[in-house]
Amino acid sequence: MNGSSTRNLYLALIHYPVINKHGDVIASSVTNLDVHDIARAARTYGVRGYYVVTPLADQITLVQRLISHWTNGAGAAYNPQRRLALELVRTRETLADVIAEIGAENTAGGVPRTVVTSARGGRPVIGFAALRRLIDEDRPCLIVFGTAWGLPETLMAAADFALAPIRGPGAYNHLSVRSAATVVLDRLTGR
Amino acid sequence: MNGSSTRNLYLALIHYPVINKHGDVIASSVTNLDVHDIARAARTYGVRGYYVVTPLADQITLVQRLISHWTNGAGAAYNPQRRLALELVRTRETLADVIAEIGAENTAGGVPRTVVTSARGGRPVIGFAALRRLIDEDRPCLIVFGTAWGLPETLMAAADFALAPIRGPGAYNHLSVRSAATVVLDRLTGR
Numbered sequence: 001m002n003g004s005s006t007r008n009l010y011l012a013l014i015h016y017p018v019i020n021k022h023g024d025v026i027a028s029s030v031t032n033l034d035v036h037d038i039a040r041a042a043r044t045y046g047v048r049g050y051y052v053v054t055p056l057a058d059q060i061t062l063v064q065r066l067i068s069h070w071t072n073g074a075g076a077a078y079n080p081q082r083r084l085a086l087e088l089v090r091t092r093e094t095l096a097d098v099i100a101e102i103g104a105e106n107t108a109g110g111v112p113r114t115v116v117t118s119a120r121g122g123r124p125v126i127g128f129a130a131l132r133r134l135i136d137e138d139r140p141c142l143i144v145f146g147t148a149w150g151l152p153e154t155l156m157a158a159a160d161f162a163l164a165p166i167r168g169p170g171a172y173n174h175l176s177v178r179s180a181a182t183v184v185l186d187r188l189t190g191r
Numbered sequence: 192m193n194g195s196s197t198r199n200l201y202l203a204l205i206h207y208p209v210i211n212k213h214g215d216v217i218a219s220s221v222t223n224l225d226v227h228d229i230a231r232a233a234r235t236y237g238v239r240g241y242y243v244v245t246p247l248a249d250q251i252t253l254v255q256r257l258i259s260h261w262t263n264g265a266g267a268a269y270n271p272q273r274r275l276a277l278e279l280v281r282t283r284e285t286l287a288d289v290i291a292e293i294g295a296e297n298t299a300g301g302v303p304r305t306v307v308t309s310a311r312g313g314r315p316v317i318g319f320a321a322l323r324r325l326i327d328e329d330r331p332c333l334i335v336f337g338t339a340w341g342l343p344e345t346l347m348a349a350a351d352f353a354l355a356p357i358r359g360p361g362a363y364n365h366l367s368v369r370s371a372a373t374v375v376l377d378r379l380t381g382r
Binding site for chain 2: 007021033036037040041043044045046079081082084085166167168169170172173174175176178179182183185186187189190191
């Protein structure tokens with residue numbers, strides 16, 4: 001346990017590569033509320049950085065303009081709480097870039113463990129209680145969420161862990177990525 | 192414990208009366224993603240009905256068109272999972288109408304207990320564990336969320352219970368209502 005309210009915990013929201021409803025690999029569009037809602041959850045639950053991952057130049061420009069509005073622009077004065085959330089948002093072109101950057105800023109802990117998330121079951125998974133213990137260690141941890149219909153198998157297979165799907169009392173589990181990211185953080189770091 | 196995966200649990204999302212950042216009572220606009228995200232969470236966590244509460248006729252028309260698209264229209268064929276979520280959505284003009292309707296459809300359990308939610312502390316609250324026990328009883332339970340800057344004091348004071356604010360490891364708690372509603376449901380009914 002590192003003892004602070006912020007852990008060595010990072011999030012990545014992937015817009016490429018993700019899959020569509022037919023299983024094809026696509027690039028999805030960044031949506032405004034994915035940036036806002038997950039940034040607010042990240043700040044609430046003590047996350048160190050929230051990466052919006054897309055290789056598309058126009059999408060990167062859009063996110064950077066959004067961040068700037070809320071951290072330096074009119075939005076920062078209008079809603080200082082939102083500034084604290086949006087300050088956590090970073091854009092990178094690939095997941096590999098994200099992993100390298102987290103490793104570089106954690107000289108003691110090293111490269112992050114990567115944990116992919118999916119509503120689909122059927123693979124070996126790490127449970128929430130076990131991951132809760134891991135994120136209290138010095139080594140950073142990066143939790144990876146997919147947009148659209150989720151992360152492709154290649155990316156899932158390359159991760160260190162796959163987190164157990166979120167379940168309610170029944171079989172249905174089709175949360176938005178905004179909701180799913182918040183529940184994952186609540187289960188891992190909430191009081 | 193009623194033994195099914197669906198409890199006598201209902202949600203209401205209030206668009207009037209709510210307060211703005213200055214504490215004035217206003218009517219907020221319905222947003223598309225509040226309807227979708229909270230409906231998906233409601234279905235995932237076994238909620239019986241999700242009420243979008245607004246007295247504004249054009250807003251009611253908008254929500255009913257949205258529900259119709261996903262339950263009967265092109266959206267129902269495109270994404271059947273979304274249909275299952277949107278089928279839970281109902282529009283009513285006032286919270287009093289919601290309470291009366293839930294009472295009428297629960298002849299055994301009677302009128303619902305009402306539980307208001309707020310990110311602001313400072314009032315007597317019911318904790319998540321205690322509420323988790325209450326919702327397993329026959330009497331229905333209605334959890335009330337505010338849009339904009341939240342529910343006015345008059346509405347808070349009229350409820351049976353106020354739910355404890357959601358906390359992460361630190362002092363910051365500014366989740367979107369979409370995220371907050373999902374976390375509340377996960378804490379009350381999640382596995």
